[in-house]
Amino acid sequence: MNIVNVMWSGGSPFMSVHTVHRQVLAHAPVEGQVCNWLLLGDGLSSGIGKTRSWHLPSRVLKGRMPHRLALSWVRWRMLRALREAAADVLLLDGVGVARLLLPLLHRLPGVQVAVLFHGTTRLNAEDVRLFRQFPAERLRVAAVSATLARTLEQDLGRPVRTVRIALDPQAFCQQLLGREQARQALGLPEGGPVLGAVGRLVESKGFAMLIEAFAEARARMPGAQLVILGDGELRAHLQARAEALGVADSVRFCGHRDDLARLYPAFDWLLVPSRSEGLGLVLQEAVLSAVPVICSDLPVFREQLGEAGCYLPVGDQPCWAEAIAGCATRDGAALAREQWRALAPEQGWEAFRAGSASLLEG
Structure with missing residues (x-):
């Protein structure tokens, strides 16, 4: 065929x-x-x-x-x-x-x-x-x-x-770096919590609001870093905004990385402030990496995480700032386990394989 x-x-x-x-x-x-x-x-x-x-x-x-x-x-x-x-x-x-x-x-x-x-x-x-x-x-x-x-x-x-796109959990987990290796690969210094955000630097991903919320929360999170992986048309604007808010030393723009899928263990939390998504594969990648996810309250995210999701109103900066500050005291490991069970990666992978084969039948 x-x-x-x-x-x-x-x-x-x-x-x-x-x-x-x-x-x-x-x-x-x-x-x-x-x-x-x-x-x-x-x-x-x-x-x-x-x-x-x-x-x-x-x-x-x-x-x-x-x-x-x-x-x-x-x-x-x-x-x-x-x-x-x-x-x-x-x-x-x-x-x-x-x-x-x-x-x-x-x-x-x-x-x-x-x-x-x-x-x-x-x-x-x-x-x-x-x-x-x-x-x-x-x-x-x-x-x-x-x-x-x-x-x-x-x-x-x-x-x-x-x-529904899914990842092979066994293959994905085998290629992950350890926490310290991933942080070294990104050039991150030792210190406070590392909050990750992944995606194209475009309006629909909500990164401008995220930087504002992080700046507000950082006073309650000494040493915290926001690490953004991805590139796009808004990079210069976002960097300038971080500078204006006085958090340029704590917001790191790492650009596009071909080895992105290996690097999630560098994060203590993944933040997904998208305004809209078709799926949001970064959510799955974080869950498979045992990284807890905080995300916008979008139907497509609820479809994947159900009751285990930590959902915030789209674009609500004060709400996001409060949730980011709460990362310092919340049990992220327990939430990550709940989100793994909700996502059910093995079942999702088998359903995706069957659906792909059916889609391409001659």
């Missing part, structure tokens, strides 16, 4: 999406050839099969006038490439890729398609009509969480599968 995995873009901002697709592809029901297509830029890290970078201009992909003629040319090239690849299954990264390739399905009658959604998406009426042209037996729509799947079902008016 030949699978063509089509991704929107590459680079560190899209690493989590690439990781998800790599995990899904690893559980294809039978061995076959995998070809990865990257529409914009470079830096695809699927780790499975070969890769083709199309280097398409974003203005053409968006299909607005006067670029529709160019878009038709791109689709013709891709139709020819799909036939040459003898594709049996297409795995598409969200609605942007679906808009480009679903119109070709009428000319590829033997190809099955799976569209995997990773986060909240604005679907217009044209998108809905496009998806409804194809029966569920041929076009499978899936989401990385049950919360997201329910929303998409309402928007699309068709079934949406839940393929």
Whole structure:
């Protein structure tokens, strides 16, 4: 079975999406050839099969006038490439890729398609009509969480599968560094508690509010450090804000790390102040690392941690400051054990494996 995995873009901002697709592809029901297509830029890290970078201009992909003629040319090239690849299954990264390739399905009658959604998406009426042209037996729509799947079902008016992303707990835990090793890798000095935050430095992740809350709480937490792993467009702004609040020496920006998954033991707590999430894989990574999690009160986080979650109102700085200060006295190890039991990593991993195989059936 030949699978063509089509991704929107590459680079560190899209690493989590690439990781998800790599995990899904690893559980294809039978061995076959995998070809990865990257529409914009470079830096695809699927780790499975070969890769083709199309280097398409974003203005053409968006299909607005006067670029529709160019878009038709791109689709013709891709139709020819799909036939040459003898594709049996297409795995598409969200609605942007679906808009480009679903119109070709009428000319590829033997190809099955799976569209995997990773986060909240604005679907217009044209998108809905496009998806409804194809029966569920041929076009499978899936989401990385049950919360997201329910929303998409309402928007699309068709079934949406839940393929909740999960990690192999045994493999993940084997690669973790010890606490001191992880702190040395990040260049952290010995001292007070280390609070971690992981993700792209963009508005939706809530890091600006988190820095404000940390600055307020730090007076009650001598020696505490906030360590932020990730990069993005707001880095300079966030650094300037930490400086203005007088906590620049206690807020460390460590940038993007390829070895991120090994480093969670450096943290005493993980803080996830996101405004919205499709899944929030960092939550799972922290739980598997025995690091207790404090997170925004989002349905997708409650889906994973249930009653064991420590949930705070989205964007409520005073509430977050109080919770951060409380980390100094709270039993984090006991909470981490509760969160492991709630997440049930082994069961989640088996469900993910079965869901991925079903999604990619030819």
